[in-house]
Amino acid sequence: MEQGAKSRGGRPWSFDRDQAIEIAMRLFWRHGYEGVSIGDLTKAIGVAPPSLYAAFGSKAGLYLEALNRYEQTLGLLDVTSIGSATSLAEAVRRLLEAAVKAxxxxxRELGCMISSGMIACHSEHAPLARDAASRRDAMRKRIAQALRPFADKNEVHRLARHLAAVMQGISIQARDGATRAELQEIIEDVVSGVAARFPRARRRR
Structure with missing residues (x-):
């Protein structure tokens, strides 16, 4: 879809809005919200600031659209990876291995745009930080729901919070350069702990 806005001379600036969101997503993912300026965005997208503001309202508006794009596509929590797992430990392994692969x-850029996003920011960006926290909370709830067939409600919610913290740590370590093999070691430790704590947690029929 083409989005137009007029330059000072009256000539319309045109760009592909969908492509602009994709470019912005990559920039914000790589550098974080505060690490990307309007100048960075307009240069990468190839438009003037008035066109960007006309299309998205603000840098924050573009960031939220980029975050939505990420969450709905590349950052979608792959709970289907649990598949036909027959035990809680196996389900946890599959979930974490899918996260490490992502x-x-x-x-792609390293790490998770949601897990690592807006952890610390200027106070004027607090609404964006609250939005990021809300998305992380929703992710934790999806984990709990995915594990519900293996244990009771209280157990899976407690485990989901633990796994969400592990995934957040995995995301940060991936950004810091940890290899997939190194992150697999973390998975092995977590799975061993789950197996020891829930030795008889099997998929309920």
Whole structure:
């Protein structure tokens, strides 16, 4: 879809709005919200600031659209990876291995845009930080729901909070350069702990 806005001379600036969101997503993912300026965005997208503001309202508006794009596509929590797992430990392994694969994918930016996003920011960006926290909380709830067939409600919610923290740490370590093999060691430790704590947690029929 083409988005137009007029330059000072009256000539319309046109750009592909969908492509602009994709470019912005990559920039914000790599550098964080505060690490990307309007100048960075307009240069990468190839438009003047008035066109950007006309299309998205503000840098924050573009960031939220980029975050939505990420969450709905590349950052979607792959709970389907649990698949036909028959035990809680196996389900946890599959979930964490899918997470590691996502944050170390060679064709993408490292880490998770949601897990690592807006952890610390200027007070004027507090609404964006609250939005990021809300998305992380929703992710934790999806983990709990995915593990519900293996244990009771209280157990899976407690475990989901633990796994969400592990995934957040995995995301940060991936950004710091940890390899998939190194992150797999973390998975092995977590899975061993789950197996020891829930030795009889099998999929309920």
């Amino acid at each position: 944050v170390t994918h060679p064709d």
